[in-house]
Amino acid sequence: MIDRAAGLVSPMTLLWAGALLASLTTSAPAAERRPNFVIIYADDLGYGDLGCFGHPTIRTPNLDRMASEGLRFTQFYSAAPVCTPSRAALMTGRLPIRNGMCSDKRRVLFPDSGGGIPETEITLAEALKSQGYATGCFGKWHLGHLPQFLPTNNGFDTYYGIPYSNDMDRLNDVAPPGREAFWNPKIEYWNVPLLRGTEVIERPTDQTTITRRYTEEAISFIRAHQEEPFLVYLPHSMVHIPLFRSDEFVGKSARGLYVDCLEEVDWSVGQVLQALRDLNLDEQTLVFFSSDNGPWLTFNEHGGSAGLLKDGKGTTYEGGMREPTIAWWPSRVPSGRVTQELGSTMDIFTTCVTLAGADLPSDRIMDGVDLSSVLFDEGPSKRKAVLYYRGTTLMAARLGPWKAHYFTQTSYRKDSQTRVTHDPPLLYHLGHDPGEQYNINEAHPEIIARIDALVAEHRQHLDPPPSQLEIPLAVTNE
Numbered sequence: 461m462i463d464r465a466a467g468l469v470s471p472m473t474l475l476w477a478g479a480l481l482a483s484l485t486t487s488a489p490a491a492e493r494r495p496n497f498v499i500i501y502a503d504d505l506g507y508g509d510l511g512c513f514g515h516p517t518i519r520t521p522n523l524d525r526m527a528s529e530g531l532r533f534t535q536f537y538s539a540a541p542v543c544t545p546s547r548a549a550l551m552t553g554r555l556p557i558r559n560g561m562c563s564d565k566r567r568v569l570f571p572d573s574g575g576g577i578p579e580t581e582i583t584l585a586e587a588l589k590s591q592g593y594a595t596g597c598f599g600k601w602h603l604g605h606l607p608q609f610l611p612t613n614n615g616f617d618t619y620y621g622i623p624y625s626n627d628m629d630r631l632n633d634v635a636p637p638g639r640e641a642f643w644n645p646k647i648e649y650w651n652v653p654l655l656r657g658t659e660v661i662e663r664p665t666d667q668t669t670i671t672r673r674y675t676e677e678a679i680s681f682i683r684a685h686q687e688e689p690f691l692v693y694l695p696h697s698m699v700h701i702p703l704f705r706s707d708e709f710v711g712k713s714a715r716g717l718y719v720d721c722l723e724e725v726d727w728s729v730g731q732v733l734q735a736l737r738d739l740n741l742d743e744q745t746l747v748f749f750s751s752d753n754g755p756w757l758t759f760n761e762h763g764g765s766a767g768l769l770k771d772g773k774g775t776t777y778e779g780g781m782r783e784p785t786i787a788w789w790p791s792r793v794p795s796g797r798v799t800q801e802l803g804s805t806m807d808i809f810t811t812c813v814t815l816a817g818a819d820l821p822s823d824r825i826m827d828g829v830d831l832s833s834v835l836f837d838e839g840p841s842k843r844k845a846v847l848y849y850r851g852t853t854l855m856a857a858r859l860g861p862w863k864a865h866y867f868t869q870t871s872y873r874k875d876s877q878t879r880v881t882h883d884p885p886l887l888y889h890l891g892h893d894p895g896e897q898y899n900i901n902e903a904h905p906e907i908i909a910r911i912d913a914l915v916a917e918h919r920q921h922l923d924p925p926p927s928q929l930e931i932p933l934a935v936t937n938e
């Protein structure tokens with residue numbers, strides 16, 4: 461055997477060790493273990509904001525490496541153009557219209573909201589926990605801040621994060637008026653809490669270190685649970701305004717404060733992937749990177765860019781809901797590929813639950829599909845259609861490359877209350893015209909008929925419950 465004192469290894473020992481290694485590799489390949497899942501979710505990140513998605517002055521070397529080692533999706537969607545419904549869909553694999561996590565009156569949950577994710581919903585964490593997964597959430601939750609709605613009551617063993625948007629709990633007696641507060645943000649302007657489990661451990665949260673701290677907490681969790689399958693959900697508070705970053709990232713970007721913050725999120729991705737490599741977990745971990753909705757364009761250069769896509773956050777144009785998405789799993793997802801197949805954040809639920817060997821919920825309508833064929837085999841996606849909801853209204857629908865807008869409405873602008881009805885719907889071919897510039901509805905009534913049929917079929921199976929987003933805090937507390 462090894463003579464540690466002399467530092468010598470005999471030839472026989474090497475042969476024996478080699479045989480043992482070979483037998484272990486043959487009899488128990490790492491791939492047999494159920495995969496770990498890591499979902500990294502940026503906030504308000506634009507389709508055009510990553511180096512690997514073509515931005516000319518933003519550096520995202522870690523996401524670029526993730527893409528070069530994995531699969532980049534160019535047609536991947538969130539299920540809603542704002543935070544709360546988008547996150548509800550990611551966590552449940554279902555359209556928010558099915559579980560009350562959307563509203564036409566209040567687009568997201570606020571600190572004075574009394575609602576949250578219904579107990580009857582099955583979250584991804586609950587589905588995986590029932591299969592023996594360790595589950596941790598580190599970041600922005602935004603599915604209800606009352607105890608019963610928090611991650612630790614919805615399938616996560618661990619939670620550390622700001623429970624809603626980082627621009628909430630604004631202190632108007634401290635912050636300068638209007639948007640001035642965002643141009644030179646200070647921690648004390650927003651009295652947002654930082655939670656561990658269900659306990660407030662810091663208020664206001666020092667947001668300058670929040671990206672780093674989410675990352676460190678997530679990596680600690682991975683280290684602690686490296687011997688068992690795990691789910692890590694890492695929804696960053698950045699790059700949602702107000703923009704904060706650590707000292708190391710101050711003034712580093714050629715694109716200003718927004719990208720100082722984005723470069724720290726990119727750093728975070730690099731740290732997580734390196735931790736997986738260091739722990740030899742990279743070949744048994746599927747990692748997704750995406751964003752909850754498009755860029756908040758009315759914040760000028762403090763918001764991101766949807767690149768060549770139209771409009772941004774809050775709208776059902778492509779810029780509001782198409783997200784820069786990357787999948788990474790070195791032993792399973794072939795490296796350096798780009799796919800134009802359709803995907804949705806709701807498909808992450810279905811894909812992860814299926815890969816974990818669990819049954820999908822059968823007592824309710826699920827809206828996700830298993831993306832395994834796209835991830836592993838370069839096959840066609842099972843997803844052929846995308847439904848674009850704004851609150852409770854189905855604004856548009858996509859079938860293959862065709863997208864029909866039944867209604868259009870801008871967002872967060874002076875004319876944002878103006879909804880325009882289109883009959884017949886506007887029709888765009890997103891392959892020929894990804895920027896939704898050239899309406900061709902007169903030339904293709906047969907395509908509109910097919911999309912109309914898709915929408916009619918969808919509506920036959922809808923039974924929307926009351927909105928959770930409209931429940932005031934006082935009602936729940938009584």
Ligand code: MG
Pocket residue numbers: 503504542543700752753
């Ligand atoms: Mg958002």
